[in-house]
Amino acid sequence: MTRILPILLLALALTAGVPALGAGPAAAAGVGVGAFGGTCLPVVQEDTKSGILYGVRLPVTVAPMLRLEPCWAGWRPGDVEETFGGESYTRDGGEISTFGLNAMLATGGPLRLYPFAGIGSYKLTREAADERSEIGYDAGLGLGLSPLPGLEADLRAEFVMIPLDETSRKFVNVTLGASYHFLSLP
């Protein structure tokens, strides 16, 4: 796992170098606030079903074309229902809360497709199970739409991996969000 962090940092460094290539319009520096919600889909987890997630984010454009985005999200994976001995039983799907930081390309224009990746602290709780706090990683693609100056709507799909000792819990999240950029610097 210790190998992932340097690679993410390398990715950030490469992203920061993108403006030097001079391709595409660069976004101005600025700060915004946004909210999002969507669905979390467990990957190879027979003890969890798909559920919902929601959260807030604080997009900060720190350099032309580079945006950092601290965020908080609450997840509610779905309960599992199974039949044993002819009876139906339900197991709590648990809850996850996370504080994270994503880095992404912040190209300009009314419509943009952008990759992002990040790291976060994930707290996993479930009825009758020990609480765990772990560092997790995410990467994905977003599709942003800016119908008005300062206002942005986006659709994102991301893959999240939360390492647990030698294994992990993995999710694919699909979210719809909106953000308002209230501070813009030249």
Added chain:
Amino acid sequence: MRALRWILPSLALAGALAAGCMLVSGQFLVSYELPSPIAAAPTAVTAIGVDLNTVAAYRDHRDDLQDLADLALLGTFTNTGTAPVDVDLWMTPSLTAHTDAAAVGMDDTALRVWGPLRLAPGETKRIGWDASAALFRKGRAALLEQVRGDGVFTLYALGATGSYAFRVEGGAFVAVITAGK
């Protein structure tokens, strides 16, 4: 420029793959149905031989098994006696055939892994998955050892008092194993 849009996720994915096992892992449900009904009294207990190798999900992931994410004993418990009873589940790490509670108690390898589930006289209780998982906390390590080992062990449902009688119907031992290469 277009290629650069893919650098971030591609490198993140490459990093995750370089980290090895974690992407190739998952949580898998293993359930083992117990004989039904099981009647228990101090002088007449039922040895429940469990062989997880008969469960396909266990066989498929046994070699890559890392941990137990969840455990539960499900079923409907009825106190058929005249006194309250605390039902416990005991385990011996190999196949044994004790026929009374005293013999289980004298077995040095026997461990209490689940319980207590309190039943009033005549009470019938269908224990839920969440409630049952909470009663397994102390026995988790012992069962993990068995699940990671040969997957063969014996369970005994016993009362905690000197005199009791209860019945278990539709019982199932349920484990969520985590496996990763």
